Amino acid sequence: QIAGKKSGHSIAELGAATDLLVVAGGDGSILRVVGQLGENIKPIFGINVGSLGFLTTASSSTYREAVECIARDRINFSQRALLEARVTLGDKRTNKMIALNDAVLSRGELSRLVMLCTRVNGEPLTEFNADGLIVATPTGSTAYSLSAGGPILDPESGVFVITPICPHVLTNRSIIVADDSIIDIQASDPDYPVFLTLDGRRPIHVERESIVTIRKAKRTLPLASLPEASFFSVVRQKLKWSGSNV
Missing domain, CATH: 3.40.50.10330 (Probable inorganic polyphosphate/atp-NAD kinase; domain 1)
Structure with a gap:
């Protein structure tokens, strides 16, 4: 307007x-x-x-x-840096979704922890038992990730930060990865819904066995x-x- x-x-x-x-x-x-x-x-x-x-x-x-x-x-x-996210289920993939701040996987309306199995460049990182998980760019490090206890990153530092939301395991803390990393996240518990939100936009229901792949956008x-x-x-x-x- x-x-x-x-x-x-x-x-x-x-x-x-x-x-x-x-x-x-x-x-x-x-x-x-x-x-x-x-x-x-x-x-x-x-x-x-x-x-x-x-x-x-x-x-x-x-x-x-x-x-x-x-x-x-x-x-x-x-x-x-911008990040892009895609959801893959079998041979079906969503279109690329772009975010400036962050991609957030979180639980639905039920007040219950979700289990999110996370891999970085194909290697297992951990299974987060938490309210959700934030993958933030340096720009997004001063937003939701900061509120969840994550660090502040220089905007041109060339990294992403993975921050759990209210993790059950006290040693689960933010981890910084290179921004050329490929981050795969999959919900481990099929009985409770998980939603993907990019930059606070309308949430997307992540179906059972779906894999959310997050990486740096080309632009x-x-x-x-x-x-x-x-x-x-x-x-x-x-x-x-x-x-x-x-």
Whole structure:
């Protein structure tokens, strides 16, 4: 929508016809746009009018400065890794699904742990007995994974993080893997449903014996920022890090 009116074009169509997408909203708005772009990934400049704004670079009060920087080509770009997920059941496979933040496998409505057998590059990692499992990009490391106890990753660190959600085994902790790894996850208990969610979008029911394969997408997202902005300044500001209080 533009000024409250529908443009008549889909996000994918706009992406195919533009060099830079300016998204006004919060992190959720950017995630929704990325999900709708499909293969037409284009640079995104975020203006924060939401509540958090890890992915946005300008606020609603500084949008004039942002527009001037865009017009004068005075913006920087951080190449953000995307992940892709596919669900395989026998000889059937879903289309590739793209996410900027994370892919989450979680239990359904029943308040019961699920068992998720996880392999990395074909080698068994472990069977997580937990509420669910998060596979996050460095960009997504400051989202759900962080809330679940995962580490903060530099956006261009070249890794993914696998974080269990409320694991029953206390030694189950986040593990960092190279972003060229192939991660396969399969629900071990057929009696309880498991759902796959990418970037908080509509959940997909993972059928019994299905394998969810997660890997790095071939394309990256160029995320724009103002010249003076940096990842660490955003972390300090958003997480209110101000040094020792002692």
